[in-house]
Amino acid sequence: MGKNIAVVGVGAVGVEILKILKERKFPADKIRVFARTSREINIEGQSYQVEAISEENFDDVDIALFAGTEGEKGASVQYAHKFIKKGAIVIDNGKDFRLKNEVPLVVPEVNKDEISKNQGLIANPNCTTIQMVVALGQLFKRFGLKEVIMTSLQATSGGGRSSAQSLWEETKNIVEKNKGKNYFNQLNKNRGQVKSSFSHQIAFNAIPQIGSFNQDGFTTEEQKVIDETHKIYRDDKIKISATCVRIPVFTSHSESIYFKTAKVVELEQVKEVLENSPGVVFSANQSDFSLALDAEGKDPVYVGRLRCDSSQKNGFWLWAVSDNLRKGAALNAVQIAENLL
Numbered sequence: 001m002g003k004n005i006a007v008v009g010v011g012a013v014g015v016e017i018l019k020i021l022k023e024r025k026f027p028a029d030k031i032r033v034f035a036r037t038s039r040e041i042n043i044e045g046q047s048y049q050v051e052a053i054s055e056e057n058f059d060d061v062d063i064a065l066f067a068g069t070e071g072e073k074g075a076s077v078q079y080a081h082k083f084i085k086k087g088a089i090v091i092d093n094g095k096d097f098r099l100k101n102e103v104p105l106v107v108p109e110v111n112k113d114e115i116s117k118n119q120g121l122i123a124n125p126n127c128t129t130i131q132m133v134v135a136l137g138q139l140f141k142r143f144g145l146k147e148v149i150m151t152s153l154q155a156t157s158g159g160g161r162s163s164a165q166s167l168w169e170e171t172k173n174i175v176e177k178n179k180g181k182n183y184f185n186q187l188n189k190n191r192g193q194v195k196s197s198f199s200h201q202i203a204f205n206a207i208p209q210i211g212s213f214n215q216d217g218f219t220t221e222e223q224k225v226i227d228e229t230h231k232i233y234r235d236d237k238i239k240i241s242a243t244c245v246r247i248p249v250f251t252s253h254s255e256s257i258y259f260k261t262a263k264v265v266e267l268e269q270v271k272e273v274l275e276n277s278p279g280v281v282f283s284a285n286q287s288d289f290s291l292a293l294d295a296e297g298k299d300p301v302y303v304g305r306l307r308c309d310s311s312q313k314n315g316f317w318l319w320a321v322s323d324n325l326r327k328g329a330a331l332n333a334v335q336i337a338e339n340l341l
């Protein structure tokens with residue numbers, strides 16, 4: 001018998017969850033869809049009736065996949081425990097519960113054994129964390145990790161639908177303003193008066209701030225990568241540091257990752273592990289690297305540009321790219337639901 005599923009939120013991630021449930025033929029008897037307002041939506045030819053979320057209508061849901069907003073007024077804080085009280089298991093994409101001791105933080109390729117410890121709520125990590133822990137997961141298990149330094153180049157859809165739309169509006173505005181000009185002909189590269197989700201212009205730019213700044217100068221996004229990786233690997237001793245940068249790409253995050261293994265290893269051993277890592281497509285050929293556009297709409301974490309750091313023993317660099325809406329959010333949540341079955 002199939003399960004009754006609820007999807008809360010039909011923004012960038014919620015739509016992807018509905019697509020993936022269908023693609024993977026998730027055994028659902030019924031899929032109910034909730035958002036702030038009721039309406040009918042159409043996703044790839046299939047229509048879904050969206051119900052306005054309200055406390056009265058959470059009966060008969062087995063698994064609720066949350067892709068709403070975060071914080072006090074967000075969907076998860078307001079409604080997750082109400083679903084749980086009615087008997088559902090909640091899988092949440094937001095940050096609100098990720099670091100709570102009683103909430104498993106799961107990436108199935110790395111720590112699916114945590115799923116059975118849930119007390120009604122399972123958290124999906126941040127998209128930036130997920131692709132890094134998948135890329136390094138088997139290396140961590142085989143050789144241990146001493147240190148990880150990561151710089152991410154993150155897509156605008158990571159900030160939700162409206163952020164990806166801002167990139168489009170800014171770009172369109174600049175192109176339209178400059179019709180007939182060329183780069184050397186007094187091009188006006190300013191986004192102008194376009195309403196935007198970003199504090200700075202994102203079109204033709206790069207912003208080294210995702211989230212807000214903590215007192216130590218790191219951003220909340222950077223701190224998530226550190227805290228969540230420690231929790232998922234269950235190893236607080238790994239030295240982790242990160243810089244997260246928003247770039248003018250619609251979908252898929254790219255990461256430049258430096259790591260030092262705890263054990264002494266050769267490049268060939270690292271290659272062999274990456275070739276056999278679940279969820280990873282590894283390219284050993286230096287010039288055959290994957291790009292954000294290649295990863296868009298796909299499931300794996302693509303890893304390439306693996307090389308030894310000649311200045312440090314057991315130090316390596318790699319490049320990892322993955323679709324932030326799929327493996328970084330929706331797919332990971334659906335995989336957790338599949339494991340629950």
Ligand SMILES: NC(=O)c1ccc[n+]([C@@H]2O[C@H](COP(=O)([O-])OP(=O)(O)OC[C@H]3O[C@@H](n4cnc5c(N)ncnc54)[C@H](OP(=O)(O)O)[C@@H]3O)[C@@H](O)[C@H]2O)c1
Pocket residue numbers: 008009010011012013014034035036037053066067068069070073074075078093094095125126127157158159160161162324325328329
């Ligand atoms: N985007 C990513 O790459 C990514 C990756 C990992 C995790 N996440 C997390 O996933 C969640 C969803 O992100 P997103 O990018 O899909 O956001 P989004 O595009 O802004 O969509 C948010 C959706 O949530 C609904 N919603 C907002 N408040 C609600 C409430 N109180 N009750 C019910 N529904 C509510 C909205 O409803 P209406 O449509 O009716 O306004 C909308 O459909 C966030 O927690 C985000 O941090 C996102």
